[in-house]
Amino acid sequence: MTLLEFENVRGGYAEVDILNGISLSLRQGEILTVAGTNGAGKSTLAKAAVGLLPRVTGRIVFEGDDLVPLPTEARIARGIGYVPQVSNVFGSLSILENLQVVVGVKDQARRIGELFEAFPVLAERKRARAGSLSGGERQQLAFARALMTRPRLMILDEPTAALSPAKVADAFDLIARLPSLGVSVLVVEQRARQSLAISDRGCILDGGQVALAGDAKILLADERAAELYLGQAIHA
Amino acid sequence: MFYAQLLVNGIVQGLVIGLAALSITLVFGIARFPNAATGDFMTFGAFSALTAHQATGSILFGGLGAIVATGLVSLLAYWAVFRRLADRSVVALLVASIGIGFLLRAVLGVVFGHGQQVFQVPLTRPYVFNGIRVMPLDLQLAAVAALALALVFSLLYLTPIGRQMRAVADNRDLARVSGIRPGRVMVALWLVAGGVAGVAGMMLGIKTIVTPEFGWEMLLPAFTAAILGGIGSPVGAVAAGLILGVAQELSTPFVGFTYKIALAFIIMLAVLLLRPRGLFGQLEGAR
Numbered sequence: 343m344t345l346l347e348f349e350n351v352r353g354g355y356a357e358v359d360i361l362n363g364i365s366l367s368l369r370q371g372e373i374l375t376v377a378g379t380n381g382a383g384k385s386t387l388a389k390a391a392v393g394l395l396p397r398v399t400g401r402i403v404f405e406g407d408d409l410v411p412l413p414t415e416a417r418i419a420r421g422i423g424y425v426p427q428v429s430n431v432f433g434s435l436s437i438l439e440n441l442q443v444v445v446g447v448k449d450q451a452r453r454i455g456e457l458f459e460a461f462p463v464l465a466e467r468k469r470a471r472a473g474s475l476s477g478g479e480r481q482q483l484a485f486a487r488a489l490m491t492r493p494r495l496m497i498l499d500e501p502t503a504a505l506s507p508a509k510v511a512d513a514f515d516l517i518a519r520l521p522s523l524g525v526s527v528l529v530v531e532q533r534a535r536q537s538l539a540i541s542d543r544g545c546i547l548d549g550g551q552v553a554l555a556g557d558a559k560i561l562l563a564d565e566r567a568a569e570l571y572l573g574q575a576i577h578a
Numbered sequence: 579m580f581y582a583q584l585l586v587n588g589i590v591q592g593l594v595i596g597l598a599a600l601s602i603t604l605v606f607g608i609a610r611f612p613n614a615a616t617g618d619f620m621t622f623g624a625f626s627a628l629t630a631h632q633a634t635g636s637i638l639f640g641g642l643g644a645i646v647a648t649g650l651v652s653l654l655a656y657w658a659v660f661r662r663l664a665d666r667s668v669v670a671l672l673v674a675s676i677g678i679g680f681l682l683r684a685v686l687g688v689v690f691g692h693g694q695q696v697f698q699v700p701l702t703r704p705y706v707f708n709g710i711r712v713m714p715l716d717l718q719l720a721a722v723a724a725l726a727l728a729l730v731f732s733l734l735y736l737t738p739i740g741r742q743m744r745a746v747a748d749n750r751d752l753a754r755v756s757g758i759r760p761g762r763v764m765v766a767l768w769l770v771a772g773g774v775a776g777v778a779g780m781m782l783g784i785k786t787i788v789t790p791e792f793g794w795e796m797l798l799p800a801f802t803a804a805i806l807g808g809i810g811s812p813v814g815a816v817a818a819g820l821i822l823g824v825a826q827e828l829s830t831p832f833v834g835f836t837y838k839i840a841l842a843f844i845i846m847l848a849v850l851l852l853r854p855r856g857l858f859g860q861l862e863g864a865r
Contacts, residue, residue, distance in 0.1 A: 392755055414754040424755040432748040435741065443741045445757035487756065 345370045353398035360386045362550035373527040377534035378547035384530040388499045392424045423493035427500040430484035433473030444490040457486040478509040498529040584827040590716045592823020593723035597778035599803035599815035601771045607747035607810035611671035618679040621793030623648040623776025624783030644776035652772020686790040694787040726777045802846040814858030
C-alpha cells in the first residue's frame with residue numbers, strides 16, 4: 343500500500359525551480375533511499391514533503407490526503423517525523439526539554455520513558471544542554487525528537503552527514519530498525535551505497551528529476567548508476 | 579556610604595531597565611527584530627497604571643492595570659501590524675515599530691495631554707540600614723519587579739508554552755517540524771513582552787514623572803542592556819539592566835544627572851565594538 347506519493351512535484355526558493363517534476367512513491371513499511379549528486383534536489387524534496395519549501399506545485403499525497411495546502415505543523419500532526427540535516431536539535435534546551443517541547447504527543451511522560459529506554463545515553467544526560475552533545479548523541483536526540491509523535495513516516499535528511507565514520511554504521515543500524523517499529527522511512531543520503539544496502543527501494547535524482555528508480559539491490563548492481571551517481575563503479 | 583546609597587538607587591533603576599530590556603530581548607529572540615515601540619509600551623503602561631491607581635488608590639491594581647492594558651496593546655500591535663509584516667525584512671519591522679511608537683505617543687498626548695503627571699503616593703519615612711536609607715516604596719517596587727521576573731522566568735522555563743517560545747527562538751523551522759504552532763507562540767510572546775514593558779513603565783512612572791515621551795527616553799538604556807546581556811538572552815537582559823542601572827547611578831557624582839544617560843551610549847558602543855555577543859549571548863543570539 344502506498345504511504346507517500348509525490349505527483350509531478352515542482353518547486354524551489356524564489357524564482358528558480360530546484361524540483362522539476364518529481365513523481366515518486368513510498369510504500370508502507372519500506373525504506374526508500376533518495377540519492378544523487380550535490381544540487382540534485384534531494385534535501386529540497388524532503389523539505390517539500392514537510393512544508394518547509396516556500397514554493398511547491400503538484401501533489402504530495404500522504405495516506406490519501408494532499409499535504410501541499412497544509413502548514414508544516416499540520417503535516418507533523420498527521421504522522422510524519424522529520425530530521426533535518428543540520429540544526430536538528432534545540433541547542434539551548436536540555437535533552438529532556440527537546441522531547442517535552444514536541445506538540446501533539448499522547449501520554450508524553452510514557453513516550454519519553456520509551457525513548458530513553460531506546461536511547462539510554464540520552465537518559466543519562468537528560469538535564470544536559472543539547473548544544474553540548476557530541477555528533478552521535480545529537481543525532482540520537484534528533485531521532486528521538488522526531489519519534490516523539492509516534493510517526494508512521496520518518497523523513498531523514500542526510501542523517502549521517504555530521505557523524506564520525508565510526509558512528510555512521512550505528513546510524514544506519516538505527517534506520518534499518520525503524521520499519522520493525524511500524525515506521526516507514528524516506529532517507530536522503532550522500533552515502534548512497536550504504537543507504538541502499540539497508541533500503542527496499544532507491545531513487546536517484548539528477549537536476550531535480552528522477553534519473554533512476556527501482557529496487558535497491560538492482561540499483562546497487564546497476565553499472566550506470568554506480569558510475570554516475572554512487573561514487574564508484576561496481577568493478578572499480 | 580554615599581556610594582552605597584547610590585548603589586541602592588541604582589538597583590531599583592536597574593530593575594526598570596532590566597524589565598524593559600527583557601521585553602526587547604524576548605521580541606528580538608522570537609520575532610527577530612528590535613522593537614523600537616518598547617519605550618512607548620512602557621509609557622502606555624505608566625498611564626494605564628496611573629489611571630488604575632487614581633481609580634482605586636491601589637498600587638497593586640495599578641500594576642495589574644499596566645500589565646493587562648499594555649499586554650493587550652502589544653498584542654494588538656502584533657495582530658494589526660507585525661503579523662502582516664512577518665516575512666518582511668528586519669528593517670521593515672523596525673520602521674513599523676517606530677511608527678507604532680509614534681502613534682501610541684500621539685494617542686497618549688491627545689488623551690492625557692503633554693503635561694507632567696505623577697503618582698500620588700503617601701509620604702513615608704525611609705528605613706535606615708547601617709546608615710543607608712531605603713524608601714519603603716523602593717522596596718515595594720523591587721518586590722513587584724522581582725515578582726514580575728519570577729513569573730516571566732517561570733513561564734519561560736517551567737511551562738509548555740515557555741518551552742515552545744524558547745524553541746522558536748532557538749530554531750524556528752525545527753520548532754515547526756516539532757508541531758509547534760508559531761501563531762500561538764507569537765500571541766504569548768506579545769502578551770508577555772507588553773506586560774513586562776507595562777510593569778517597567780509603571781515603576782519608572784512612580785519613581786519619576788509621567789509624560790507621553792518618558793518611555794521613549796528609556797529606549798537607549800533598555801537597548802544597551804539587551805545588547806550588553808547578549809541579545810536574545812532573558813537572564814542576560816535583566817543582569818545587564820542591573821549593571822547599567824548601578825553604573826549610571828554611580829557615575830552621577832562625576833558626570834551629573836543630565837549626562838548619566840550618555841554612559842549607556844558609551845557602554846553600548848563598547849560592547850558592540852569589543853564583545854558584540856554581550857555577556858550571556860551566543861554569536862547568533864536569540865536564545
